[in-house]
Amino acid sequence: MDVILDWKSIGSLLATFMFIRTAINDFLPPEIYQYLKRFFSKIFSSLLPKVTIIIEEFDGAYTNDIFEAVQAYLSSKCFSSAQVLKLSRPKNFKNLTFSMNTNQSFEETFEGIKIKWSFYSVEKKTSNLGYSRSLENRLFELSFHRKYKESVHSSYIPHVMEVAEAIKFRNRERKLYTNRAYNEDGRIWSSIPFSHPSTFDTLAIDPVLKEDIKQDLMRFVRRKEFYSRVGRAWKRGYLLYGPPGTGKTSLIAAIANFLEFDIYDMELTAVTSNSQMRKLLISTSNKSVIVVEDIDCSLDLSDRKKKESRAEDDNNENEGDSRKIKSQKKGSLLQTVSLSGVLNFVDGLWSSCGGERLIIFTTNHKEKLDAALLRPGRMDKHINLSFCEIEAFKMLAKNYLGIDKHELMRKVEKMLPLTKMTPADIAEIFMSCEEDADMGMISVIKRMVKEKKKNDHLTIEDASVDDQKSKAKKNDDNDNEDASVDQKSKEKKITDNDNEEKEDATEKKEED
Incomplete structure (x- = not known):
């Protein structure tokens, strides 16, 4: 009997509450209703020690960058604690990404502050030109004690953004x-x-x-x-x-x-x-x-x-x-x-x-x-970046032939400075040897011998050309010197003839 009375009391209380709610909605002006709602909400929030920040997926018609940053940040955190996860690979990402499913929560501690993240999906109804439709509005809730409000704003949220940026950078397809x-x-x-x-x-x-x-x-x-x-x-x-x-x-x-x-x-x-x-x-x-x-x-x-x-x-180029x-x-x-x-x-x-x-x-x-x-x-x-040296050669031998040492390596070390072979030249020789180390080393030494002979021949030819140029220059100098002597001799002869003519003229004048 007591139980029945209790249920009757609860029923009466609920009926009274519904009557008051209906009366408020029907008879109370909207302005007063909104004011009372904000007033009581403020009172209740002051009694609660928890602060909640809501981060929605869309900010008006645009994507909320903070939502994407939080999503990336939690992808590296939620794997160990969330019970239900989503696995995906976003476009232009090279790695797989985990994300929280709806109605899941994740807790962590940052600099002694207990942080709680929750993920929800809320159905939103919109109307356009008389037609109504439902849209999924996804959001994150960030909850923490109110005394850490300033620390969360100045330290934690920038930390989330920085970590998210680094995660995006690592996961992106370059x-x-x-x-x-x-x-x-x-x-x-x-x-x-x-x-x-x-x-x-x-x-x-x-x-x-x-x-x-x-x-x-x-x-x-x-x-x-x-x-x-x-x-x-x-x-x-x-x-x-x-x-x-x-x-x-x-x-x-x-x-x-x-x-x-x-x-x-x-x-x-x-x-x-x-x-x-x-x-x-x-x-x-x-x-x-x-x-x-x-x-x-x-x-x-x-x-x-x-x-x-x-x-x-040359006198034919402009400044x-x-x-x-x-x-x-x-x-x-x-x-x-x-x-x-x-x-x-x-x-x-x-x-x-x-x-x-x-x-x-x-x-x-x-x-x-x-x-x-x-x-x-x-x-x-x-x-x-110059011609191949011994350390670069050893790296090529390791990459292409799979060897760190070889009995012919000392011979290569002696001959390499005498040739002008690039890493590309040596790599091409090694590629044609099908990873046969002995064949590769023998082939490259043969090529070095050939290059050395070629360089020696060029050196001899260069020396010969230099000698020829030197002789030609010497001959030109001698010719110029002879020409100069001849010119001076001619000038002296002309001067002597002029002097003789002057003397003859003077003697003739004296006789007259």
Whole structure:
């Protein structure tokens, strides 16, 4: 009987509550209702120690970047605690990604603050032109004690954004970009996935130089505050120079893989003006490598002093810095890019639009480039990649033949300095040996002997040519000397004849 009375009491209470709610909705003005709602909500929230921040997927008609950042941040955290997970691979991501399912929660501690994340999906009804439809509104809830409100705002949320940015950077699919000759669809860069296998572990260059480059790169990427403090743009310029086949392109790929940067391969012959070059620069992203290969072949950037000296000798060159591109578009006049445009591209005001970028130029002839381009601040580090040395040879033998030691290695070490073989030459010999170490070593020694004979023959011919030139010069000097003596003799003879004629005239006058 008591139980029945209790249930009757509960029923009466609920009925009274529904009556009051209906009366409020029907008779209370909306303004007063909203005011009372905010008032009681404020009272109840002041009694509760918890603060909740809601992060929705959409901010109006636009995607909420903070929602995506939280999603990326929790993807690395929720695997160990959430009971139900979603597995996906977003577009342009190279790794799989875990995410929380709806109505799941995750807790963590940050600097002594207990943080709780919850993920919900709420159905939202919208109407348009008389038609109504339901939309899924996904959101995260961030809950914590109210006394940590300032710490969460100033420390935790920036921490979430920073970690999320790093996760996105690691998971993204890196790209290789190239510039277009014509702006198709308004885009001046086109891209493909970048998957070059070259790394510093496989790179066949001097180990000391390799380590120096790695240290320089690591120092560069962690000195953002230093560059800001000294008032310099966060960029660095590398000049790679040396004969063809010495590994300049492989080094660029290894640098990009080491830093996990995108590559922008700029084709200067497709650039029509300085302004287009600036557009290309500001269209590049941060954390990227901007490459101009064989710059001496794309533009005439030779030393102005040497050029002016030749102009004075030949009397047929004009002064100025204008450098003409050696390509011509379909049916159009030859376009020009000035040396000034290239210098501003590397170190002008526009070069500071962005950060954490490497600018790499390559050339086979460093001496052809203007000194203004080579100075520090533009090309900060000059890297000489020359002919193959023994340490680079050992790396090639390890990569291609799978050997660290061989009985013929000492002979190679003696002969290698006497030949001018590039890493590309040796790699091609090893590739044709089908991983047969003995065959590879014998083949490369035979090639070295052949190259040495060729170099010796060229040296003899050069010496012979030099002797011939020396003799010819000596003969020319002798001929000039003889001609000079003959000329002086003729002049003396003419002078003597004049003197004799004068004496005869004087004697004749005296006789008269």
